[in-house]
Amino acid sequence: MTPANPSPLWQPDQQQIADAQVTRFQAWAATRYGAPAEGGYEALHRWSVTELDTFWAAVTDWFDVRFTHPYARVLGSRAMPGAEWFPEATVNYAAHALRTADDPARADTPAILHVDETHEQRTVTWADLRRQVASLAAELRDRGVRPGDRVSGYLPNIPEAVIAFLATAAVGAVWTSCAPDFGARSVLDRFRQVEPVVLFTVDGYRYGGKEHDRRDTVAELRDELPSLRAVVHIPLLGTATPDGALAWADLTCADVPSLYEEVPFAHPLWVLYSSGTTGLPKAIVQSQGGILVEHLKQLGLHCDLGPDDRFFWYTSTGWMMWNFLVSGLLTGTTIVTYDGSPGFPDTGAQWAVAEATGATLFGTSAAYVMACRKAGVHPARDHDLSRVNCVATTGSPLPPDGFRWLHDEVRPDLWIASVSGGTDVCSCFAGAVPTLPVYIGELQAPGLGTDLQAWDPAGEALVDEVGELVVTRPMPSMPIHFWNDPDGSRYHDSYFATYPGVWRHGDWITVTSRGSVVIHGRSDSTLNRQGVRMGSADIYEAVERLPEIRESLVIGVEQPDGGYWMPLFVHLAPGATLDADLRDRIKRTIREHLSPRHVPDEIIEAPGVPHTLTGKRIEVPVKRLLQGAPFDKAVNPGSVDDLELLRFYEEIARKRA
Structure with missing residues (x-):
């Protein structure tokens, strides 16, 4: 049970509410799409789930989604599983991620700021990002990579990983990645399922002040993945390109026009993997269009990101938060990639990265926040965090003491966004809303277009009581299918076996009478x-x-x-x-x-x-x-x-x- 009338830890002032993109979206959608002009976020959320088609049409209009072939319907089918989103439309995710480069005023500003454990910064401008993606995409096409082919990355969180992913999306191929701290067995459990034709690899990585050579692992992957037609070597540790591999620099040096494959809205964008703790990881496939519109909504309206922001989330390429971080490019935001240990040279290292890069939204894990609290870290005392508007956490519920510590040790007017979602949708079911108060131990609200409820075993909705997290209407980023699941049975059994036609996620939650959400665990x-x-x-x-x-x-x-x-x-x-x-x-x-x-x-x-x-x-x-x-x-x-x-x-x- 949650207290009926606790005091908020933080609430936005009237100017912050007025300036928030979600406020401007609501006023605009009220005049054009019939959204409620009054009633704030609660009314907007109710409209977004009851008028699902209209809401998502408004989102694509507000964010100027460029359909290369227009849509006639938002939802062809509402079935779960099996919802059909924008069935006639064609689109390309990479074209949207790179369109800031078209703006002459922004072309030479940073798209990516990269930091490693030396804390030296490397900048990739929008123009350079677009040029390298275009060069690499042309090389992939020349090597026979076609729409639907799988391209894999065994890479840390470096700009090259972002470039390889965007080039893959540009040609309509399907991206999948693992972090280089995964051993060969873990990588093969994942990549073998999808049979990649190209493998991007590093020779090693740096973590905790040490170099970790991965060349033997890469050699094993090459031997054990017979589907590979090309291997691309990124010399992070400075080693020579091995025999039979291609050099990264040779593939990204050309200056050629950008070319983006028109693909159906439901065309696969990437394959993510469940943790696979009890069997082979589930190979979860999400679509170009579904991720595009879901992430525009989540990053633009919920995280309130735009061209003036810098977005840093500590993650690896083996976690969905990397994919979420890269999508910051969709909103014209500068993203911060960090490769290294979260706690090197000391526990407070991530705060130093946030300061050095001028991050406005700093995302991390609840575990990191609690580790900082236990270690006696003092972020605001030791760092200039004046640009950080929001600290967001995920991975596990942020305990009440974590909220208090951030409030006390960063600053009292900090927006703290504890968010919860999953690899399964590569997004958040509930979390950040810039116009709502923050209560200790609670997520601010369910996301727009997300009909999140807590259900009892009989399928009755509960308020102020613990129940199963369910989503009763489709979301665009729900998987289009699992790989190697031809009859859809594994997909169905993962989410829809308990409540037919309703997504059961596998978390216990409380939806409070104030509309906030408490996560209690699996x-x-x-x-x-x-x-x-x-x-x-x-x-x-x-x-x-x-x-x-x-x-x-x-x-x-x-x-x-x-x-x-x-x-x-x-x-x-x-x-x-x-x-x-x-x-x-x-x-x-x-x-x-x-x-x-x-x-x-x-x-x-x-x-x-x-x-x-x-x-x-x-x-x-x-x-x-x-x-x-x-x-x-x-x-x-x-x-x-x-x-x-x-x-x-x-x-x-x-x-x-």
């Missing part, structure tokens, strides 16, 4: 004690306030005899001891702050908490191990950051058995 690892459901995120937020706890993992295990075992694993801070006093304080914290029913049955010291390669705690595979599943059936080894850590949990299961 519903497939929900803790259900004596009929009282609680998300694991609530436990973590409470337990990890204790300075002795570095990180925790709580699992609810249904047992064959009908019993329920709920252990809490704790990874201790250096020097801490799990003695009787600490155990009592952990139990008391949970009992007093959450629920006496959710005090763990056991508190077990662990050598660490396993994560996916994108940094999320692995709960379901640990639960399966504790239920007795064999290791190879419980977890996909290629999806875990530290496989040996899982052996600890396997041993716990063996001893209990």
Whole structure:
């Protein structure tokens, strides 16, 4: 339950509300598309989901989406799965991402600011970005890359990755990427599914002050991907181009006209991957048009980004937030790419990047914010963050203490946007709204055009109560399909098996009577004690306030005899001891702050908490191990950051058995 009338932590002033792009959009859409002129965001959101066709037509008009063949209908079919968006239209994502280069006043301004661990900046102007993309796209065409072919990148978050992706989109091919800290097994689990014809690679990367040579891994990928027709070498560590590979510089040096393939609105843009913790990662395919209009809405209206902004989100190419960051180009925004450790040379490193690049929107993970809080970082004391209007977080729910810390340590008038979405839609279901107040521990509101609700098991909508996160009407960026899922059964079973025709995402949420949203954690690892459901995120937020706890993992295990075992694993801070006093304080914290029913049955010291390669705690595979599943059936080894850590949990299961 959320308090009925808490005080906002922050609210925009009248000038900020008036200047916000979403305010101007609402007034404009009221005169042209029948949107409500009064009632603010709440009225606009209600209209955006009840008049779905009209809303998305207005979005494409407001952002001047250039359909190379016009549309006759916004929605040909509303079925989920299977919605048909702008079925007659043709479009090209890359043409929109690069159109700022057409403006003579902006052509020589930065499109990309790149920073690495040396904190030296490299600038790519709009004109240079367009020229390199055009050169590379022509080279791809010359090598037989055609619309629908897959092009892969084994690349860090560097400008070359952005250029390779945009050139791929320009020719109508399908992009897919993994970060170079992924091992060969993890990459092959992903790329083999889609059979890429081109592979862009680096020779290595720098992280934590060290160089990591990846040439052996690249050689293995070349051997194990028989579909490859070309490999492009980017010498990040300065090594020579290997035999049989093409040199990046040779492919991006020409000065040729830009050419963008006209593709249907539903033509694949990229393949993203689920974390794949229990099997092969799902290969999620999203469309050129669907991502174009969803990201214009999300970045332009919700994040309030435009040509005067600088957009920095700490991410890797293996996480959907990289794709989201690149889409900042759609709004004419300068994007900041950062390649390196989030905490090098010290925990506060990301704040230094935000300062140096003049970031106006700084996005990071909730885990990073909490790490800064624990490490005693003082961002505003140590950095000039006067240009940062908004700090956004995702990856996991931002705990209340994270909101308070940002408010106290960055500045009191900071817009804090905790957002939640998923790789599955490469967007946000709920989060940033520049015209609404921010309440501690809450996401501001569901997104425009997103009919987000909390449902009980019978499919009834809940307010101020915990329920399943569902989306009852289609979104343009929902997957067009999964790769290698010919009958659509895997796609259907992933989201539509519980409530037919309605997207069930797998999170527990509360939609408050004020219209805000609270995320409680994954519903497939929900803790259900004596009929009282609680998300694991609530436990973590409470337990990890204790300075002795570095990180925790709580699992609810249904047992064959009908019993329920709920252990809490704790990874201790250096020097801490799990003695009787600490155990009592952990139990008391949970009992007093959450629920006496959710005090763990056991508190077990662990050598660490396993994560996916994108940094999320692995709960379901640990639960399966504790239920007795064999290791190879419980977890996909290629999806875990530290496989040996899982052996600890396997041993716990063996001893209990």
